[in-house]
Amino acid sequence: MNRFPLLLTGIFLALPLQAQEDEFQTVITPAFSPVTWERLVNAESEPENWMMYSGTLDSQRYSRLDQINTDNVTELEMKWSYQIPVIDRAETVPTVVDGIMFITEAPSNLTAVDARTGRVYWRYDHELPEDLRICCGRNNRGVAILGETLFMSTLDAHLVAIDARTGNVLWDVEVADYEAGYSKTAAPLIVKDKVVTGIAGGEFGIRGFIDAYDPVTGELEWRTYAIPGPGEPGNDSWSGDSWKTGGAATWITGSYDPDLNLIYWGTGNPGPDWNGDVRLGDNLYSDSALALNGDTGEIAWHFQFTPHDVHDYDSIQVPILADIEYQGSTRKVMMWANRNAFFYTIDRETGEFLEGEAYASQTWAQGLDPNGRPIRVPGMAPTYEGILVSPPIVGATNWYSPGYSQQTGLFYVTSFDGEQEFFKRDEDYEEGERFTGGGGRYNQPMDAFHSSIRAINPATAEIEWEFPIMPRSSAGITTTAGGIVFTGSADGYFFALDAASGEELWHISLGARVHAAPMTFAVDGQQFVTIASGNVVYTFGLKDN
Amino acid sequence: MGNLTTRLGRLATVALSGLFLATSGSLAEDAGNLYNTNFDINAGLRYFERQCSRCHGFDAKGNDETGAPDLTGRLTRASTEVGIFNIIRTGIPGTAMLPVASDLPDAQVWQLVAYIGSLSTNPANINLSGSLTNGASLFTNKGDCNSCHMIDGQGGRQGPDLSRVGERRSPEELLSDMLNPHADVAPRWWTIRVTDKSGLVREGLRMNEDSFSVRIIDDDANLWSYPKNQIASFERVEESTMPSYTQTLSDSEVDDLVAYLFSLRKEN
Numbered sequence: 077m078n079r080f081p082l083l084l085t086g087i088f089l090a091l092p093l094q095a096q097e098d099e100f101q102t103v104i105t106p107a108f109s110p111v112t113w114e115r116l117v118n119a120e121s122e123p124e125n126w127m128m129y130s131g132t133l134d135s136q137r138y139s140r141l142d143q144i145n146t147d148n149v150t151e152l153e154m155k156w157s158y159q160i161p162v163i164d165r166a167e168t169v170p171t172v173v174d175g176i177m178f179i180t181e182a183p184s185n186l187t188a189v190d191a192r193t194g195r196v197y198w199r200y201d202h203e204l205p206e207d208l209r210i211c212c213g214r215n216n217r218g219v220a221i222l223g224e225t226l227f228m229s230t231l232d233a234h235l236v237a238i239d240a241r242t243g244n245v246l247w248d249v250e251v252a253d254y255e256a257g258y259s260k261t262a263a264p265l266i267v268k269d270k271v272v273t274g275i276a277g278g279e280f281g282i283r284g285f286i287d288a289y290d291p292v293t294g295e296l297e298w299r300t301y302a303i304p305g306p307g308e309p310g311n312d313s314w315s316g317d318s319w320k321t322g323g324a325a326t327w328i329t330g331s332y333d334p335d336l337n338l339i340y341w342g343t344g345n346p347g348p349d350w351n352g353d354v355r356l357g358d359n360l361y362s363d364s365a366l367a368l369n370g371d372t373g374e375i376a377w378h379f380q381f382t383p384h385d386v387h388d389y390d391s392i393q394v395p396i397l398a399d400i401e402y403q404g405s406t407r408k409v410m411m412w413a414n415r416n417a418f419f420y421t422i423d424r425e426t427g428e429f430l431e432g433e434a435y436a437s438q439t440w441a442q443g444l445d446p447n448g449r450p451i452r453v454p455g456m457a458p459t460y461e462g463i464l465v466s467p468p469i470v471g472a473t474n475w476y477s478p479g480y481s482q483q484t485g486l487f488y489v490t491s492f493d494g495e496q497e498f499f500k501r502d503e504d505y506e507e508g509e510r511f512t513g514g515g516g517r518y519n520q521p522m523d524a525f526h527s528s529i530r531a532i533n534p535a536t537a538e539i540e541w542e543f544p545i546m547p548r549s550s551a552g553i554t555t556t557a558g559g560i561v562f563t564g565s566a567d568g569y570f571f572a573l574d575a576a577s578g579e580e581l582w583h584i585s586l587g588a589r590v591h592a593a594p595m596t597f598a599v600d601g602q603q604f605v606t607i608a609s610g611n612v613v614y615t616f617g618l619k620d621n
Numbered sequence: 622m623g624n625l626t627t628r629l630g631r632l633a634t635v636a637l638s639g640l641f642l643a644t645s646g647s648l649a650e651d652a653g654n655l656y657n658t659n660f661d662i663n664a665g666l667r668y669f670e671r672q673c674s675r676c677h678g679f680d681a682k683g684n685d686e687t688g689a690p691d692l693t694g695r696l697t698r699a700s701t702e703v704g705i706f707n708i709i710r711t712g713i714p715g716t717a718m719l720p721v722a723s724d725l726p727d728a729q730v731w732q733l734v735a736y737i738g739s740l741s742t743n744p745a746n747i748n749l750s751g752s753l754t755n756g757a758s759l760f761t762n763k764g765d766c767n768s769c770h771m772i773d774g775q776g777g778r779q780g781p782d783l784s785r786v787g788e789r790r791s792p793e794e795l796l797s798d799m800l801n802p803h804a805d806v807a808p809r810w811w812t813i814r815v816t817d818k819s820g821l822v823r824e825g826l827r828m829n830e831d832s833f834s835v836r837i838i839d840d841d842a843n844l845w846s847y848p849k850n851q852i853a854s855f856e857r858v859e860e861s862t863m864p865s866y867t868q869t870l871s872d873s874e875v876d877d878l879v880a881y882l883f884s885l886r887k888e889n
Contacts, residue, residue, distance in 0.1 A: 163716075164715075165688070207722065213676075497679075501670055509722075510675070515675070517680045522685070523808035523830065569831065580850060589686070
């Protein structure tokens with residue numbers, strides 16, 4: 077394997093142009109080393125790598141890199157771009173290990189590139205059936221890595237293991253039947269010696285679950301359903317047989333606390349989305365945070381944000397874990413800005429509700445009771461004629477990652493102050509068909525609404541600052557030890573804010589909607605920050621001196 | 622393989638033309654839509670709400686975020702019922718527009734075609750009382766519409782180009798636009814008032830606004846672009862600059878203008 081590059085070395089060094097020598101150096105650079113569980117647990121201490129979807133197991137998306145900081149961020153320039161060959165939107169958050177970047181692409185493909193140049197090592201195209209059942213676009217958001225193996229979800233509801241050095245398929249297992257409406261879009265999460273992964277399909281009357289697979293063989297180790305079966309606690313929160321088609325998909329990546337050995341994972345809307353008449357009850361564990369035992373998948377506790385949801389307020393947000401000062405003592409908490417427009421701080425050992433307030437426009441609840449349960453405004457359920465409710469179906473936020481800064485102690489979220497008419501329809505369940513029971517309609521142009529990046533104090537649930545942007549962004553957030561909040565916007569900007577004050581530090585127009593979260597890494601001592609916009613992955617660094 | 626499938630589909634369509642409506646999964650050629658009664662349109666609506674509205678919107682007006690186009694006006698990918706049928710049946714490769722289930726009967730696809738057809742106004746079905754000739758004259762004379770609007774390259778720049786307005790606005794909407802212009806103003810026609818750091822105020826139509834900048838066209842058709850962080854303030858006026866014609870034109874004159882505007886289409 078090495079003989080060919082060495083041979084080329086001689087040829088290139090003989091050439092007089094300095095540029096060609098520099099270009100060549102990247103060919104022989106990366107000494108890719110296996111990603112052990114210990115490395116993943118301590119990911120924060122090797123900030124040159126971004127080894128999982130949310131950067132670290134606590135999903136703070138906080139990087140210790142500070143070469144790019146509030147003083148010099150205006151010196152950023154584009155270093156390279158990678159054009160995804162399949163035209164579609166990119167929701168990918170790349171993973172970087174030892175100078176190699178792994179980029180997932182629509183519909184279910186994966187590419188490895190040199191993280192310093194964006195030039196391709198290998199590419200994996202996943203073969204898909206033509207009759208996919210997907211609700212909301214051909215998306216893939218990222219991979220997980222353990223050892224030298226990458227793990228990727230695919231739209232036909234498979235989990236694929238791929239050799240990180242070559243792109244060869246090591247195994248490919250069916251997680252669920254795509255013809256019944258199951259699909260997969262989210263990056264898996266490594267928990268010790270298992271690949272933990274969720275499922276999508278909440279608009280098709282699926283029964284959601286969280287799975288753990290053996291990374292070597294692809295065998296299913298455990299499955300925890302997000303809807304309890306008969307005889308299990310919570311099954312009686314569904315009328316009749318509605319639990320069988322109740323949705324509660326698990327379509328975004330969760331988090332893990334190694335000390336507590338608990339996995340935290342969000343669940344989606346109950347199905348059908350907008351007609352709750354056929355599924356009376358709280359509909360556990362839809363729209364919830366689940367805490368699962370890291371070895372067995374057993375549910376340790378749950379917190380349901382929106383009981384008996386009829387507005388599609390998925391709790392498909394990435395849980396952020398941090399230890400914060402709360403009422404005079406250090407508390408292990410989980411922070412969650414929900415699609416339902418409320419922000420929650422929850423004790424992650426017990427699931428106890430600590431703080432909660434609306435962080436965006438909402439008209440469906442009067443507030444939260446002392447246990448964090450919403451107090452509903454009567455008469456806000458969807459009707460046949462339509463009823464105006466805030467937030468709209470897309471939510472006050474959604475699946476795109478929030479961030480947390482260890483410097484400021486603030487939680488950052490992309491928020492939307494919108495409203496929509498909600499309609500109810502009567503539908504019978506048919507396997508593989510949409511099962512939503514209604515829909516929504518905007519009655520104003522999108523430009524009439526407001527969006528902001530909001531910074532929330534998790535100890536009080538109060539908004540510390542906000543930075544207005546045009547609606548409706550679906551970009552995630554990354555924070556750094558350089559004092560920066562990086563994010564993007566619906567109108568195609570990538571920008572940097574001061575994490576403490578919210579002041580704009582830098583922006584650049586990339587020209588197409590940002591559907592992804594930024595991530596940051598370093599190669600050979602130089603920090604980079606990467607964002608996907610439209611169909612392109614852009615990487616920025618400080619200007620060379 | 623795709624070509625072969627398509628050709629086989631066509632052969633099957635021809636061979637089974639008498640049984641065509643009972644089959645499923647084939648492409649349509651030119652049999653036309655026999656499923657276009659109100660019952661069919663309602664059936665198509667129900668299917669649309671369930672299967673299509675997630676991307677195209679409950680009102681079929683599209684969604685920038687999903688990339689799903691507005692289906693209520695002129696369609697860009699298909700100009701005939703057969704073309705719409707084929708897109709629904711086969712999807713659009715390489716996009717999120719997936720085909721409908723292969724076992725969905727053709728009759729149901731045709732009902733969906735009928736519903737989509739019902740979203741736009743077929744001029745052949747509209748008989749307006751107004752005079753096109755009078756309307757054309759009013760447009761450039763008494764109504765003075767052409768001082769702000771262009772038709773086929775002639776006219777002003779302070780309002781939408783109306784060269785093909787009949788394709789996107791129904792007669793009822795055109796009437797409302799003239800009598801109550803502030804009712805439904807697209808953001809493109811809002812007014813932006815910018816105050817720069819020296820206190821100078823400049824006003825113009827909102828050509829575009831984003832998170833960090835705004836662009837306007839002023840009364841003299843000058844184009845201005847402002848970074849938001851380099852101005853003192855800016856204000857949106859979410860109203861139309863167009864006057865209401867309630868007082869200035871008679872009912873019959875308004876009818877003439879509606880008839881004229883509704884006649885403005887590509888084929889004319």
